[in-house]
Amino acid sequence: MRVTVIGGGYVGLVTGACFSHLGNEVLIVEKVPEKVEKLRRGESPIYEPGLDELLKEGIEGGSLRFTTDIEEGVNFSDVVFICVGTPSLPDGSADLSQVEEVARLTAKSMKSYKLLVEKSTVPVNTHQLVKKTVQRYLGRDIPFDVASNPEFLREGSAVYDFLNPDRIVVGVEGDKAREIMEELYRPLTERGFPLLVTDPATAELIKHASNSFLAMKISFINMVADLCERTGADIELVAEGMGYDKRIGRAFLNAGIGYGGSCFPKDVKAFIKIAEDVGLDFGLLREVEKINSERIGRFIEKVLNALWTLKDKKIAVWGLAFKPNTDDIREAPSLKLIPELLKKGARIRAYDPKAMENFSRVFLPGDDLMYVQDKYEAVKGAEALLILTEWEEFAKADMEKVRELMELPIVVDGRNVFKPNHMRALGFEYYSIGRS
Numbered sequence: 001m002r003v004t005v006i007g008g009g010y011v012g013l014v015t016g017a018c019f020s021h022l023g024n025e026v027l028i029v030e031k032v033p034e035k036v037e038k039l040r041r042g043e044s045p046i047y048e049p050g051l052d053e054l055l056k057e058g059i060e061g062g063s064l065r066f067t068t069d070i071e072e073g074v075n076f077s078d079v080v081f082i083c084v085g086t087p088s089l090p091d092g093s094a095d096l097s098q099v100e101e102v103a104r105l106t107a108k109s110m111k112s113y114k115l116l117v118e119k120s121t122v123p124v125n126t127h128q129l130v131k132k133t134v135q136r137y138l139g140r141d142i143p144f145d146v147a148s149n150p151e152f153l154r155e156g157s158a159v160y161d162f163l164n165p166d167r168i169v170v171g172v173e174g175d176k177a178r179e180i181m182e183e184l185y186r187p188l189t190e191r192g193f194p195l196l197v198t199d200p201a202t203a204e205l206i207k208h209a210s211n212s213f214l215a216m217k218i219s220f221i222n223m224v225a226d227l228c229e230r231t232g233a234d235i236e237l238v239a240e241g242m243g244y245d246k247r248i249g250r251a252f253l254n255a256g257i258g259y260g261g262s263c264f265p266k267d268v269k270a271f272i273k274i275a276e277d278v279g280l281d282f283g284l285l286r287e288v289e290k291i292n293s294e295r296i297g298r299f300i301e302k303v304l305n306a307l308w309t310l311k312d313k314k315i316a317v318w319g320l321a322f323k324p325n326t327d328d329i330r331e332a333p334s335l336k337l338i339p340e341l342l343k344k345g346a347r348i349r350a351y352d353p354k355a356m357e358n359f360s361r362v363f364l365p366g367d368d369l370m371y372v373q374d375k376y377e378a379v380k381g382a383e384a385l386l387i388l389t390e391w392e393e394f395a396k397a398d399m400e401k402v403r404e405l406m407e408l409p410i411v412v413d414g415r416n417v418f419k420p421n422h423m424r425a426l427g428f429e430y431y432s433i434g435r436s
């Protein structure tokens with residue numbers, strides 16, 4: 001099948017590359033010309049494991065192309081995926097201007113039937129607004145449908161998640177749209193991955209409810225971690241003990257410095273606003289946000305506890321990305337922690353395997369904040385090491401070497417990468433989350 005993807009970011013690129021891998025002919029429309037030029041050369045503008053290989057396969061096989069021309073994109077196929085951003089507005093609601101723009105430009109460009117599919121995360125009933133917008137700008141009698149097909153991939157494992165989904169959710173209003181979506185996803189449903197067909201509003205709501213629920217799990221376990229610290233219990237074992245209960249599950253019970261990323265913070269905000277707009281107070285989610293925002297202060301307290309003061313202290317930081325295996329720093333806890341540490345006079349040497357370029361665009365390097373190309377370089381002469389992202393390469397680091405390189409063997413681990421007993425045996429003063 002021919003498929004058009006509008007928006008060449010994390011979701012659009014993965015969606016396009018995976019649909020091409022599954023045997024479709026894909027055209028990705030991206031409005032930033034530099035990104036398109038890069039993509040045409042076979043270079044991905046983002047780091048995502050497995051994506052480079054799929055891009056190469058699609059480009060060389062002729063099944064994956066890129067353009068900045070939305071009119072060309074819209075008329076390339078019958079099915080147009082909207083994969084543009086839906087960031088937060090100041091009041092917490094989702095900014096749908098990029099979605100509106102795509103709906104408007106599709107209406108103006110289309111010459112035959114289109115199925116417009118929302119893959120971007122949008123508030124419930126956005127499909128009504130997309131439909132109304134297309135109708136308004138179309139001005140001609142051309143049939144079209146609007147469907148919702150929310151995306152559940154995680155950054156860092158996006159290609160794997162797309163090709164091995166826990167579920168595919170498709171919200172449609174008619175048989176034609178349903179048949180197109182079923183055909184498109186057949187290679188995955190034939191392999192046993194479940195496809196749930198709903199109405200569009202339900203599909204839209206499933207997405208916000210899922211992300212908010214996962215964020216709630218994280219805030220819950222972070223609160224329990226604080227409780228563990230004050231009572232002498234061990235959060236890792238508490239999570240394990242809870243997780244064996246199939247109704248709870250172990251996933252997303254990793255305590256730490258809070259959730260970040262381009263989705264949970266904005267989607268929880270949007271869900272609170274969606275409820276508010278229909279007269280419901282989703283106080284539970286406001287508490288989820290509050291607990292999450294307090295994680296930064298809690299971590300700083302730990303650092304101060306370990307070091308007393310930070311003025312002129314040489315601090316190594318491992319990890320800047322909001323999670324491992326990505327170069328994405330959107331809403332990363334590091335964005336709040338690093339300025340706090342600098343404000344308190346710390347002199348930082350930071351290292352991240354993939355996110356340093358993005359981070360150093362926000363916080364330019366200087367005397368107090370240096371970026372180094374190696375994790376061991378970061379800890380040379382340091383009076384403390386702070387771990388902000390649980391990259392596997394940190395878990396595998398030679399910690400004896402790290403101890404020898406540091407001036408003081410103090411580690412404050414925001415992601416529970418190491419076992420406390422092991423670290424103490426190695427001679428570290430080791431602080432972590434929820435483990436006294």
Ligand SMILES: NC(=O)C1=CN([C@@H]2O[C@H](COP(=O)(O)OP(=O)(O)OC[C@H]3O[C@@H](n4cnc5c(N)ncnc54)[C@H](O)[C@@H]3O)[C@@H](O)[C@H]2O)C=CC1
Pocket residue numbers: 006007008009010011012029030031032035070083084085086098101102119120121122151152153154155262263
């Ligand atoms: N990043 C993630 O892991 C996931 C994101 N989502 C949702 O997917 C949507 C997109 O997210 P990301 O891919 O992370 O955003 P992104 O910001 O990485 O990518 C969006 C892209 O769309 C392009 N764009 C905007 N307007 C355009 C237009 N009119 N024509 C062509 N290109 C246009 C932008 O230049 C940008 O490259 C959001 O609604 C997000 O909530 C859903 C699941 C996972």
Ligand SMILES: O=C(O)[C@H]1O[C@H](OP(=O)(O)OP(=O)(O)OC[C@H]2O[C@@H](n3ccc(=O)[nH]c3=O)[C@H](O)[C@@H]2O)[C@H](O)[C@@H](O)[C@@H]1O
Pocket residue numbers: 121151152153154155156211214218251252253254255256257258259260261262263264322323
């Ligand atoms: O809508 C989206 O964009 C996506 O949002 C999340 O994916 P993502 O943000 O890429 O990454 P996660 O693995 O969910 O991690 C999000 C944040 O939660 C934190 N986290 C996660 C799990 C955990 O147990 N503890 C914890 O603190 C991570 O460190 C990270 O900062 C969801 O997991 C995806 O299903 C969804 O598609």
